Amino acid sequence: MLPKDDTLKKNAVSATGSGSRDVMSQTPSDDLCQAKGPARNLFRFVAVAIAAQRNSQGWRLPWRRESAAVAADGCERLHRPDPHTVTMTQRLALQVFEQYQKARTHFVQTIAELATRPQNIETLQNAGVMSLLRPLLLDVVPSIQQTAALALGRLANYNDDLAEAVVKGDILPQLVYSLAEQNRFYKKAAAFVLRAVAKHSPQLAQAVVDCGALDALVICLEEFDPGVKEAAAWALGYVARHNAELSQAVVDAGAVPLLVLCIQEPEVPLKRIAASALSDIAKQSPELAQTVVDAGSIAHLAQMILNPDAKLKRQVFSALGQISKHSVDLAEMVVEAEIFPSVLTCLKDPDEYVKKNVATLIREIAKHTPELSQLIVNTGGVAAVIDYIGDSKSNVRLPGIMMLGYVAAHSENLAMAVIVSKGVAQLAICLSEEPEDHIKAASAWALGQIGRHTPEHARAVAVANVLPKLLSLYMQTGSSEDLQVKAKKALKNILQKCTYLPALDPLLHEAPPNVLKHVVGQYSKVLPHDTKARRLFVTSGGLKKIQEIKADPGSVLQEYINGINSCYPEEIVRYYSPGYSDALLERVENYQPAL
Amino acid sequence: MMQTTSPVSIATHYNNKRKMATLAKLQGHLVGLEQEYFGRNWIAEENRMREHCAAVKIQSCFRGFKVRAHIRYLQKMAIIIQKTWRAFQTRMYYRFMVQRAYFIMKMNFYNEMAVRIQKRWRGHYVRKSIHNYYEMKNYFRGLSMKNQIVRKELEEYEQTKKKEREKKAIEKEERRKRYQARKMHYLLSTEQIRGIYNSPYRQYPSETEYRLKHSSPLSRTILHKKDFTEGLVDPSIPGVPCVFPPLLPPIHRKKPQGPFRDTVEVWQQRYKPLEPSVRVATSITSEEEARQEMKREEWRNRIHDIKFLPFSHPTIFKTYEPLLHTSTKYGPIAYGTKHFRATEDTPTVNKPFQSVFTSIYLFEKFQKTYSKAGEVF
Numbered sequence: 013m014l015p016k017d018d019t020l021k022k023n024a025v026s027a028t029g030s031g032s033r034d035v036m037s038q039t040p041s042d043d044l045c046q047a048k049g050p051a052r053n054l055f056r057f058v059a060v061a062i063a064a065q066r067n068s069q070g071w072r073l074p075w076r077r078e079s080a081a082v083a084a085d086g087c088e089r090l091h092r093p094d095p096h097t098v099t100m101t102q103r104l105a106l107q108v109f110e111q112y113q114k115a116r117t118h119f120v121q122t123i124a125e126l127a128t129r130p131q132n133i134e135t136l137q138n139a140g141v142m143s144l145l146r147p148l149l150l151d152v153v154p155s156i157q158q159t160a161a162l163a164l165g166r167l168a169n170y171n172d173d174l175a176e177a178v179v180k181g182d183i184l185p186q187l188v189y190s191l192a193e194q195n196r197f198y199k200k201a202a203a204f205v206l207r208a209v210a211k212h213s214p215q216l217a218q219a220v221v222d223c224g225a226l227d228a229l230v231i232c233l234e235e236f237d238p239g240v241k242e243a244a245a246w247a248l249g250y251v252a253r254h255n256a257e258l259s260q261a262v263v264d265a266g267a268v269p270l271l272v273l274c275i276q277e278p279e280v281p282l283k284r285i286a287a288s289a290l291s292d293i294a295k296q297s298p299e300l301a302q303t304v305v306d307a308g309s310i311a312h313l314a315q316m317i318l319n320p321d322a323k324l325k326r327q328v329f330s331a332l333g334q335i336s337k338h339s340v341d342l343a344e345m346v347v348e349a350e351i352f353p354s355v356l357t358c359l360k361d362p363d364e365y366v367k368k369n370v371a372t373l374i375r376e377i378a379k380h381t382p383e384l385s386q387l388i389v390n391t392g393g394v395a396a397v398i399d400y401i402g403d404s405k406s407n408v409r410l411p412g413i414m415m416l417g418y419v420a421a422h423s424e425n426l427a428m429a430v431i432v433s434k435g436v437a438q439l440a441i442c443l444s445e446e447p448e449d450h451i452k453a454a455s456a457w458a459l460g461q462i463g464r465h466t467p468e469h470a471r472a473v474a475v476a477n478v479l480p481k482l483l484s485l486y487m488q489t490g491s492s493e494d495l496q497v498k499a500k501k502a503l504k505n506i507l508q509k510c511t512y513l514p515a516l517d518p519l520l521h522e523a524p525p526n527v528l529k530h531v532v533g534q535y536s537k538v539l540p541h542d543t544k545a546r547r548l549f550v551t552s553g554g555l556k557k558i559q560e561i562k563a564d565p566g567s568v569l570q571e572y573i574n575g576i577n578s579c580y581p582e583e584i585v586r587y588y589s590p591g592y593s594d595a596l597l598e599r600v601e602n603y604q605p606a607l
Numbered sequence: 608m609m610q611t612t613s614p615v616s617i618a619t620h621y622n623n624k625r626k627m628a629t630l631a632k633l634q635g636h637l638v639g640l641e642q643e644y645f646g647r648n649w650i651a652e653e654n655r656m657r658e659h660c661a662a663v664k665i666q667s668c669f670r671g672f673k674v675r676a677h678i679r680y681l682q683k684m685a686i687i688i689q690k691t692w693r694a695f696q697t698r699m700y701y702r703f704m705v706q707r708a709y710f711i712m713k714m715n716f717y718n719e720m721a722v723r724i725q726k727r728w729r730g731h732y733v734r735k736s737i738h739n740y741y742e743m744k745n746y747f748r749g750l751s752m753k754n755q756i757v758r759k760e761l762e763e764y765e766q767t768k769k770k771e772r773e774k775k776a777i778e779k780e781e782r783r784k785r786y787q788a789r790k791m792h793y794l795l796s797t798e799q800i801r802g803i804y805n806s807p808y809r810q811y812p813s814e815t816e817y818r819l820k821h822s823s824p825l826s827r828t829i830l831h832k833k834d835f836t837e838g839l840v841d842p843s844i845p846g847v848p849c850v851f852p853p854l855l856p857p858i859h860r861k862k863p864q865g866p867f868r869d870t871v872e873v874w875q876q877r878y879k880p881l882e883p884s885v886r887v888a889t890s891i892t893s894e895e896e897a898r899q900e901m902k903r904e905e906w907r908n909r910i911h912d913i914k915f916l917p918f919s920h921p922t923i924f925k926t927y928e929p930l931l932h933t934s935t936k937y938g939p940i941a942y943g944t945k946h947f948r949a950t951e952d953t954p955t956v957n958k959p960f961q962s963v964f965t966s967i968y969l970f971e972k973f974q975k976t977y978s979k980a981g982e983v984f
Contacts, residue, residue: 124835124836125835128835154841155840155841158836158839158840158841159836159839159840161839162836162837162839162840165839195841197838197839197840197841200838200839201839201840204837204839239838353757356757356761357761357764359761360761360764360765360768362768362769362772389750390750390753391757392753392754392756392757392758394754395753395754395755395757395758396757396758396761399758399761425743428743428747429747429750432747432750432751432754433750433751433754
């Protein structure tokens with residue numbers, strides 16, 4: 013049972029009074045030793061009781077040297093009275109303040125930790141946490157400010173309703189103002205909140221821009237601390253991500269040269285974020301990409317290609333790809349930075365997204381002119397890309413397939429280069445084994461681009477047994493419309509140049525009329541000149557099939573059929589015409605043998 | 608009859624007589640004259656018509672002959688003229704046609720030759736530049752070789768990187784196991800109690816047992832506190848989130864007898880961070896430093912260091928800056944003030960200037976020999 017309060021206080025006073033001036037010499041343990049017998053036990057008991065009470069309130073133990081002024085005030089030096097002369101009531105009053113401060117700190121720290129888990133956030137939102145956190149942003153104690161900003165940031169990060177609540181609560185102007193004033197921890201926390209708000213939608217990002225955050229963030233980019241720069245660059249990147257106007261606003265605030273400086277810093281996370289921000293800016297429009305290039309970013313991005321960090325490489329290649337996609341000049345500038353052939357080594361990176369972004373970059377470069385494609389081919393890029401297609405699966409392959417299509421589309425020499433590098437076999441594999449329609453459509457398109465130039469190309473494509481596959485894709489009802497259209501176009505393009513008859517045979521038997529027209533057309537072009545082919549045509553049953561085709565007289569198909577029929581003697585043609593056996597049998601029936 | 612006898616009248620008289628005679632003769636002829644006259648007139652009239660027609664016919668015939676002959680003559684002449692003119696024209700035209708035909712023949716020939724040249728040239732040009740089959744073949748051969756090389760190099764690169772990664776993974780695994788062993792060093796089996804990694808049902812202890820044996824215990828100071836604030840809260844300020852190590856729930860053992868403190872208490876004591884008082888936390892020179900800091904800040908923010916003096920003759924109060932010459936302890940050197948040339952130090956031989964040519968003798972005599980009145984010498 014605890015003694016009464018006044019005894020406690022008395023003892024407390026005596027304890028602290030004795031221990032106030034000189035800790036070392038007069039610790040209560042001395043008192044304990046001096047006290048004797050039951051008084052000793054009583055004293056000890058009381059001391060423990062006090063300790064227990066104070067511990068339950070989180071206070072320090074009495075014989076620790078403390079002054080009321082220290083507490084958790086941090087660096088603030090309030091004009092607290094000298095601890096030696098403080099009276100009891102003053103002390104109580106100060107205790108109240110300390111309690112309040114501890115309570116605030118505890119509250120804000122717990123909220124910050126709870127906000128890391130998504131399931132708590134709903135509860136917090138319903139309890140009205142935003143309105144409670146807002147005044148804590150203006151707290152006198154810096155750590156509470158910073159923790160409150162951290163908590164707000166985590167809440168806003170979670171979903172856009174909370175982010176809107178942040179915007180509506182007029183918190184952003186305060187944050188922006190203090191971005192300019194406070195120390196680096198607060199700057200990091202404030203930049204975190206801004207980024208969490210801006211990431212959800214263009215309207216929220218616009219709200220962030222409207223309170224003048226961009227200038228403050230750009231000033232933060234000039235700080236020494238890399239953490240602050242990273243937070244500011246991240247926020248700018250998220251703002252610029254949404255659309256071109258926001259990117260233009262970011263560029264107008266003068267962020268791009270500073271971001272380029274950030275890329276040159278030694279810290280890897282900072283480089284990553286800066287590269288990602290530049291990528292987001294450059295992807296919006298050609299003028300913005302030109303601005304990014306004018307700041308001298310290509311040279312620095314090119315230097316980081318062989319950095320061992322995978323996430324950094326992702327961002328670097330994404331940035332270079334976004335720059336080069338807009339125009340020929342930009343693509344040429346990227347190529348002039350001498351990224352080939354070292355970029356091809358990154359096609360073997362274990363990280364999938366690095367490979368995908370490299371392939372995207374190569375595709376964007378190859379897309380523009382035949383000269384750029386020729387350059388890529390000469391450095392062995394096509395072989396590297398074909399190997400990459402073989403190594404990867406589904407969506408990661410797509411840029412590589414498209415790159416082959418673009419290269420082959422420019423000229424027949426380049427298409428032949430793709431064939432020579434064994435691209436057709438790989439594309440045929442993609443066509444057959446990929447489950448998703450858009451990748452199949454891309455493969456079909458690429459094969460069409462390869463095969464459409466000359467009979468040699470068409471032969472190379474046909475030999476890989478691609479035509480029946482294309483036909484089946486065209487005919488399937490399950491294929492998407494895009495796939496059907498692309499398969500048909502590819503088939504038509506290849507057929508118009510294909511003189512390799514063994515590949516056309518299966519098509520003859522299965523094709524629908526609009527495709528059959530082209531097939532028969534090709535036969536009619538080849539058969540008049542090749543006797544062996546004619547023979548093969550007859551023996552394989554092609555002539556029979558031709559006779560069975562019903563075509564409108566005067567149509568192109570009929571002309572082709574006539575052309576083919578004219579290659580053969582009439583008896584053969586009649587022999588194979590449908591119903592000939594019936595006609596013969598009829599003749600047999602009608603024949604009267606001469607007796 | 609006449610009564611005058613002039614010659615003229617005589618003549619006329621005779622004339623008149625003659626005339627009367629004739630007249631009487633004539634009147635005698637007169638009766639049948641009329642008829643004869645009419646008869647002769649009528650015959651003459653008939654003859655006259657006939658003769659008239661005949662004469663007309665003859666005349667017209669003759670005139671016709673004359674005119675036709677003339678026309679024939681004219682025609683012959685005209686033919687001759689036309690003949691010669693036509694011949695002339697035709698020869699000219701013929702020359703012209705010949706020229707034209709020759710020209711056309713020449714041009715055809717040239718065209719044919721040009722066609723031959725162009726044929727050859729076009730074939731050559733297409734074969735060499737536009738679609739050079741052999742070069743393309745070479746190129747594709749070279750391209751496949753290059754592709755092979757690139758593929759091989761990429762393969763090698765991939766292999767080396769893979770090896771590096773595997774090596775790193777193995778090292779990381781090793782480090783992790785060592786760390787685990789150090790953390791769990793107390794699980795080492797003793798003589799009395801076999802540890803969990805030294806199962807009696809096994810032939811020999813597992814690998815972890817060996818690790819435990821060779822590891823040293825982990826000291827507490829290495830424990831890192833996880834920063835839950837992602838670096839956004841300043842940890843240097845005291846009273847800031849001090850994260851206690853996660854406390855396990857208390858084991859409900861019998862409270863040990865004796866004056867032992869509550870475990871919770873002990874832990875709180877043990878892990879409490881230093882919270883120095885303001886007096887302790889401030890450095891002894893903080894006031895001085897604060898002053899210096901203030902001074903520095905002011906100096907930083909000042910645009911220039913010239914003090915503002917609120918009086919108008921600042922030059923009076925400007926400190927005197929003595930000359931370098933006078934203020935140096937080394938004193939001024941004699942050169943430049945006392946002498947400019949080295950001739951003072953070096954013993955000067957009183958050599959006169961060397962003349963290149965002999966002086967003018969006469970001038971030497973100047974003021975020496977001229978006149979007594981000068982009184983120079």
